[in-house]
Amino acid sequence: METPMTDLASVQQAIHDLGAAGLSVLTSRGEREQRGKDQTFLPAHASDAVVFAESTDDVVKIVNICRTHRCPITPFGAGTSSEGHIAALHGGICIDLTRMNAVLQVNADDFDCVVQAGITRESLNRYLRDTGLFFPIDACPEASIGGMVSTRASGTHAVRYGTMRENVINVTAVLIDGRVVKTANRARKSAAAYDLTRLFVGSAGTLGIITEVTVRLHPVPDHVAAAVCAFPTIGDAARLVIEASQAGVCFAKVEFMDTVQIAWTNAYSKTNLAPKPHLFFEFDGPPQAVKEHAAIVEELAREHGASPLQWAIDAAERAHLWRARHEAIYACFAGRPGCQAWATDVTVPISRLADCIEETQRDLQELPFPVPILGHVGDGNFHLAFMIDPARPEEYEMAHDVYDRMVRRAIAMDGTCTGEHGVGYFKNRYLVEEFGEDTLSMMRDIKRALDPMNLLNPGKLFDAI
Incomplete structure (x- = not known):
């Protein structure tokens, strides 16, 4: 894919024309860098200017001006993505859509x-x-x-x-x-x-x-029930999810946290969870259906050596039970103070979930620093949260080796390199392996047809391959 060829004079002319069109334009370094970095460890890539859109008509004006000057465009929503989606790799204009909130x-x-x-x-x-x-x-x-x-x-x-x-x-x-x-x-x-x-x-x-x-x-469901229980091993927890899904259990949520994450969560959230892998469940729907599905899970949990399920029914109790999961990322920062977070994800068919998690756990045991596993295991999706010490760059290299093995393992199991974070510009190296060159070639054809100058968020997805 062609790299946008935009000279500084063209960018400056685009910025001038955007202001002349009555649009709100910011050029300060802080504003630009703020919108060039998301929640990933990847470095900030600032645009040359930020312009605010308040309507579809505003976006049309911005796009027409940027196209005229061959100026790259990076859209910004909230900055909560995890794979560098909003990094302005080739500079240009950032369209801030936060005012389009109706x-x-x-x-x-x-x-x-x-x-x-x-x-x-x-x-x-x-x-x-x-x-x-x-x-x-x-x-x-x-x-x-x-x-x-x-x-x-x-x-x-x-x-x-x-x-x-x-x-x-x-x-x-x-x-x-x-x-x-x-x-x-x-x-x-x-x-x-x-x-x-x-x-x-x-x-x-x-x-x-x-x-x-x-x-x-x-x-809004008329009845919701939540529960949590501990398991002897990470494999026992994963196999319960597989068997419950095969039995037709309708989870509203089923979340996993391994022993490392539980230890950090106990310290940060002041919880008192057993130092073992845990599953957090939520069921919703008609009371009788919730009761029946919960009973199946309780029986399977006993078969896998789990602790008795701790139940929470009213909203306050459920919020207290789920606090451990919702505060997981903050617990990670507290678990390794001063470190940068690198959260990544893969997804595999539910039948391969236990295999993928167990093999990944064995890889993590080779590292000299702790890495928690957590995730939305009800659909085969789990995460690693690498907390990297910036003073020790070798930690990044070690983490990348484990990360690379995890991604290739998931693809080999007929899974995907990302279940929910997206590709951004860091995971594009795995797309040939996941899709094959012919499929990627078709994707490039679509991109060229709709964006022949490669001005829309250049460098993302398969662009950089």
């Missing part, structure tokens, strides 16, 4: 709503509070809906409600030539032509700038 339409009878791309998940659910509906994809409270579409995000609820792929009905996006496209209407299903909605889900801003999204909503 709920445009709620169709309660149809269980959907239309929002601007910059609204956060948490803000959307606050708006929906009195409707009896909610948006379930919980990648991060501060994550923007547009960013979640772009990274094909998921989270703890994915095992029950799916990922962004299953919960996005329509995307409105601005293409590099200035066209505004709407990918679908609000019908629950369609067999009409290409599924362009799915083309944009996970595209990381490389095909167009997403400005509006129609998302699927779900009824």
Whole structure:
């Protein structure tokens, strides 16, 4: 893929024209760097300017000016991604969409709503509070809906409600030539032509700038129960998830934390969990269904030598039980003070989950520093949280070796190099292995057709291969 060839004079002219068009433009170093680094350990890559969009029409103006001056464009939603998606690798203009944060339409009878791309998940659910509906994809409270579409995000609820792929009905996006496209209407299903909605889900801003999204909503469940229990080994915990899934158990959430993470969590969150691998469960739906599924899990847990399940029913009890999982990343920073976090993920078919986690755990035991394993194991997705001491660069090299083995192991098990973080620009080295060159060639053809000058978030996904 062609690298954008933009000279400084062209960039400066684009910045001038954006201001002249009445748009809000920032050029201070702090503002630019803030929007050039997400939650990864990867270094910041600042754009040459930040411009705010407040409508789809604003985005059209920005795109037209940037195209005229062959100026790269990097969209910014909230900065909560984990693989360098918002790094402006080739400089240019950052489009900040945070002011596009309105709920445009709620169709309660149809269980959907239309929002601007910059609204956060948490803000959307606050708006929906009195409707009896909610948006379930919980990648991060501060994550923007547009960013979640772009990274094909998921989270703890994915095992029950799916990922962004299953919960996005329509995307409105601005293409590099200035066209505004709407990918679908609000019908629950369609067999009409290409599924362009799915083309944009996970595209990381490389095909167009997403400005509006129609998302699927779900009824707030009438009964929710949560539980936690400890297991003798990491394999026992993983095998329970496999067997429960095969038995038809409908989890709302099922989260895993290994012994390292439990120790750090006990210290940070003041919990008193046994120093063993743990599973955290949540079930929702009609009371009788919750009771039946919980009973299956309790029986399987006994068979795998687990401790008795500790139950929480009311909202306050559930929040207290889940505190350990929700504060996991803060516990990691406290567990190795002064370290940089490198969180990564893979996903495998559920039948291979125990094998993949156990083999990865053996690799981690070779390291001279602790690395916790945690994840959304109900759909075969788990994470490593490397806490790297910046004063010891050799730790990065050792971590990368384990990371590389984990990713290749997952792909060999017919899994993926990323279940929810996305590719960004760090994981693109694994895409040939996962998809094959012919499939990647087809992806490049789509990119060239829609963005022939490679101005939209250049360097991401397969661009740098």
